[in-house]
Amino acid sequence: MKTLAQHISEISPARAFRPVAVFVPWVVCVLLALAVHFVSPLLVNEYWESVLQRMGVFIVAAVSLNIVNGFTGQFSMGHAGFMAIGGYIGAGVTYYGSLILHGSVGDPNFAVQGTLLMLAGLVAGACTAAGAGYLVGLPSLRLRGDYLAIVTLGFGEIIRVLLELTPKQVSDAAAVKASPIVSFFGFNGATGFAGTPAYANLFWIWLFVAITCVIAYRMKTSSSGRAFLSIREDEIAARAMGVDLTKYKVRAFVLAAFFGGVAGALYSHTGVNPSPTDAGFQRSFDIIIMVVLGGLGSVSGSVLAAMILVLMPELLRDLQQYRLVLYALLLIVMMLVRPKGLFGVKEIWDLSRGDRKQPVGKGGTP
Amino acid sequence: MDEFFQILIATVAVGSLYALIALGYTLVYGVLKFINFAHSDVFVLGAWTSFTVSVVVLNKIADPSGVTPWWVVVVAFLSAVTVCGVVGYCIERFAYRPLRKAPRLNVLITAIGVSLLLQNVGQITGPAVARGPEKTSIKDGQTVTQAGDPLATVPFGASPKSMPKLIENVVLNESVMQSGNLAGGAMRGTVVFDKPVTFSEGRQYRLDVTRTVANADGTTRVVVEKLNLDAEPGTFEPGTEIRTTPRRTAAELQGSTYELIRSPRVPIGLIEVIIVVVSLSLMVGLQLLIFRTKLGSAMRALSHNIETAALMGVNTNFVISFTFVLGAVLAASAAFLYPMKYPGLNQTAHGIWVLLGLKAFVAAVVGGIGNVRGAVLGGFLIAAIELFGGWAYAPLKDVYVFALLIAVLLYRPNGLLGRAVTEKV
Numbered sequence: 057m058k059t060l061a062q063h064i065s066e067i068s069p070a071r072a073f074r075p076v077a078v079f080v081p082w083v084v085c086v087l088l089a090l091a092v093h094f095v096s097p098l099l100v101n102e103y104w105e106s107v108l109q110r111m112g113v114f115i116v117a118a119v120s121l122n123i124v125n126g127f128t129g130q131f132s133m134g135h136a137g138f139m140a141i142g143g144y145i146g147a148g149v150t151y152y153g154s155l156i157l158h159g160s161v162g163d164p165n166f167a168v169q170g171t172l173l174m175l176a177g178l179v180a181g182a183c184t185a186a187g188a189g190y191l192v193g194l195p196s197l198r199l200r201g202d203y204l205a206i207v208t209l210g211f212g213e214i215i216r217v218l219l220e221l222t223p224k225q226v227s228d229a230a231a232v233k234a235s236p237i238v239s240f241f242g243f244n245g246a247t248g249f250a251g252t253p254a255y256a257n258l259f260w261i262w263l264f265v266a267i268t269c270v271i272a273y274r275m276k277t278s279s280s281g282r283a284f285l286s287i288r289e290d291e292i293a294a295r296a297m298g299v300d301l302t303k304y305k306v307r308a309f310v311l312a313a314f315f316g317g318v319a320g321a322l323y324s325h326t327g328v329n330p331s332p333t334d335a336g337f338q339r340s341f342d343i344i345i346m347v348v349l350g351g352l353g354s355v356s357g358s359v360l361a362a363m364i365l366v367l368m369p370e371l372l373r374d375l376q377q378y379r380l381v382l383y384a385l386l387l388i389v390m391m392l393v394r395p396k397g398l399f400g401v402k403e404i405w406d407l408s409r410g411d412r413k414q415p416v417g418k419g420g421t422p
Numbered sequence: 423m424d425e426f427f428q429i430l431i432a433t434v435a436v437g438s439l440y441a442l443i444a445l446g447y448t449l450v451y452g453v454l455k456f457i458n459f460a461h462s463d464v465f466v467l468g469a470w471t472s473f474t475v476s477v478v479v480l481n482k483i484a485d486p487s488g489v490t491p492w493w494v495v496v497v498a499f500l501s502a503v504t505v506c507g508v509v510g511y512c513i514e515r516f517a518y519r520p521l522r523k524a525p526r527l528n529v530l531i532t533a534i535g536v537s538l539l540l541q542n543v544g545q546i547t548g549p550a551v552a553r554g555p556e557k558t559s560i561k562d563g564q565t566v567t568q569a570g571d572p573l574a575t576v577p578f579g580a581s582p583k584s585m586p587k588l589i590e591n592v593v594l595n596e597s598v599m600q601s602g603n604l605a606g607g608a609m610r611g612t613v614v615f616d617k618p619v620t621f622s623e624g625r626q627y628r629l630d631v632t633r634t635v636a637n638a639d640g641t642t643r644v645v646v647e648k649l650n651l652d653a654e655p656g657t658f659e660p661g662t663e664i665r666t667t668p669r670r671t672a673a674e675l676q677g678s679t680y681e682l683i684r685s686p687r688v689p690i691g692l693i694e695v696i697i698v699v700v701s702l703s704l705m706v707g708l709q710l711l712i713f714r715t716k717l718g719s720a721m722r723a724l725s726h727n728i729e730t731a732a733l734m735g736v737n738t739n740f741v742i743s744f745t746f747v748l749g750a751v752l753a754a755s756a757a758f759l760y761p762m763k764y765p766g767l768n769q770t771a772h773g774i775w776v777l778l779g780l781k782a783f784v785a786a787v788v789g790g791i792g793n794v795r796g797a798v799l800g801g802f803l804i805a806a807i808e809l810f811g812g813w814a815y816a817p818l819k820d821v822y823v824f825a826l827l828i829a830v831l832l833y834r835p836n837g838l839l840g841r842a843v844t845e846k847v
Contacts, residue, residue, distance in 0.1 A: 195832055199831055202456060202457040202526070205530060206787070206827070207827065207831065210780065210823075211824070213780070214820070214821050214825075217817065217821055220817070221817050333773075336773055337773075341534065341538060344531075352527070377545075377546055380545075381539065381543055381546070383538065384535050384539035384541075384542055387534065387535030387538065388532055388536060391521065391524075391528050391529075391531050391532040392521070392532075395521075395525075395528045
């Protein structure tokens with residue numbers, strides 16, 4: 057029997073380096089987030105910082121939706137529902153947590169603990185959303201494309217209706233301490249949940265943008281990702297090759313919902329009050345447009361499309377009325393002339409290699 | 423129990439509207455095997471078209487008596503049908519036909535795109551096609567004339583509107599209790615009957631009073647006025663003063679006759695009857711078209727296999743276009759009937775419309791998509807679930823519908839009639 061130390065000593069230096077290499081992207085993530093956090097205030101004013109925050113949130117949302125819509129080809133139209141779940145749970149944890157632990161919300165002296173609370177809320181919201189994703193993913197096994205779209209759309213609407221039925225917000229610390237579990241669901245019905253402090257600064261948002269992108273990209277290039285793509289191309293062929301449809305479809309849904317929840321929780325900590333309409337189809341359509349425009353299956357494409365679509369209303373402020381008409385036309389024309397989106401399943405850095413690797417037919421995937 | 427029957431009647435009316443919209447989904451699914459997401463927006467377009475046309479026509483004829491000529495109804499209906507038919511054809515021709523061989527996902531995305539396009543174009547406030555009366559104001563001693571407020575615009579704009587009343591919603595099953603001569607009481611706002619009257623517990627009573635009114639130029643005219651009675655249950659001897667709203671004086675009621683009318687426990691409105699009759703006749707017509715005509719058998723052939731149908735000499739492009747137009751026309755008919763019952767029209771991208779379309783789609787799926795009779799059955803089923811569920815606990819009525827959809831898809835993925843009927847369209 058060899059000891060653990062002997063095992064390690066037998067590993068060649070190149071392989072011994074691997075555990076370190078695994079962490080490199082995460083270090084890069086943190087550095088990137090720090091860079092955004094400290095550089096952008098030098099370049100832009102506060103208003104554009106809030107645009108950058110929104111951009112980050114929508115990048116996380118679009119990339120996560122791409123896991124299920126793009127990689128796996130299961131057309132989900134209820135992503136805003138997952139976002140809303142994450143947003144409400146996250147905001148609830150921070151708000152009621154602050155009330156219980158500190159007695160008031162948004163006290164500057166409580167900022168560090170508040171940020172920790174936000175992270176706890178983020179995890180709680182994302183996990184709840186992932187649970188919802190599991191529930192929605194299960195029927196997806198029996199539903200083909202169009203039906204699934206409708207069921208997920210219905211799911212978003214159900215979330216919206218349920219959020220509208222929630223009881224009034226509790227703002228009294230003593231009342232919250234007396235019955236924390238009951239008051240936690242006080243999400244203030246149709247008016248929306250107000251008063252969550254804006255703990256999600258540029259650093260946290262862009263950290264999660266980087267983390268989401270790295271995970272999504274690694275997912276795509278892993279064996280899971282290949283299974284996802286094979287399901288998207290042809291379910292029967294995938295099953296014949298031994299891909300467990302149930303496992304991978306549910307996995308895609310859970311992952312997408314998890315990061316959707318992260319996006320929602322981040323968004324509710326940027327000073328935007330979560331409201332039930334956030335779970336509606338309008339928001340879901342916005343994210344779908346980003347995914348389709350960027351390319352179904354392209355992580356960098358989604359990032360780019362999310363950036364463009366968040367910036368566009370800022371730049372075209374005079375054309376506000378026509379913005380959504382433009383989006384709709386974009387969607388139709390894109391399907392007619394470039395059915396796979398800007399980048400298709402490829403990433404931006406694959407473009408220089410040309411189209412040799414993937415001979416693409418006129419109509420896209422068969 | 424009364425409430426139960428009231429909801430039942432509403433279910434039949436709303437259900438036939440759902441069924442009409444669901445037929446459009448199911449027809450298109452039958453021939454092309456994809457969900458026409460833009461169908462609910464064609465429906466909304468129909469509702470707004472009939473609103474705009476009726477406002478423009480009523481504004482043009484500007485009848486002070488407020489009586490709507492019958493032909494306005496026909497004009498509004500025909501224009502809604504025409505506009506929706508043309509738009510339905512264009513959608514098929516320019517958005518879906520180029521993608522006929524494309525993967526399903528692309529067609530689905532295009533359909534969402536078309537739906538968003540129709541919604542958001544309808545939201546733009548366009549130039550006014552009908553304006554209210556000109557406004558004059560005196561400013562610095564000069565009379566300034568301003569154009570009136572726009573009553574209707576094309577495109578329709580983002581503010582909600584109210585459909586003008588084209589047909590009075592007369593309650594059909596009212597009963598006349600008694601009639602005779604009416605006199606005013608000593609106090610203003612009271613009436614005195616010439617016979618004993620009995621009011622029973624829990625019922626509504628109304629007087630239709632026929633009286634003579636003097637015009638400004640000295641002539642007289644006869645008007646029929648509706649007075650609501652405000653009386654305790656019980657029997658009243660002749661001469662008892664009974665209060666009414668609106669209030670009339672004894673002089674005004676001089677020499678008038680009355681009909682005492684008891685409102686039914688379960689009122690059946692004219693509009694509900696119109697909705698059900700029109701819908702059912704359209705459905706029967708559709709059934710005949712599909713199963714008794716050559717075009718119908720071409721549609722059924724397409725639903726089995728497009729290539730084979732083409733080889734057998736069916737002009738597939740024509741039949742597909744025809745199916746789209748047919749679906750759009752059915753949606754337009756529903757859209758014309760819908761605002762008669764619910765006059766409030768929301769902006770075209772409002773969630774209410776999307777939900778309405780979704781429910782109709784759910785009806786098509788529950789009945790078995792691609793199956794014409796299934797769509798009708800599903801329409802009534804969804805309306806029943808929604809309205810009776812709403813009776814039990816109103817805030818969750820949308821949740822019931824989607825829960826039913828998920829349950830049906832999980833346990834009977836082909837819908838309720840998906841297997842029972844073999845002919846599909």
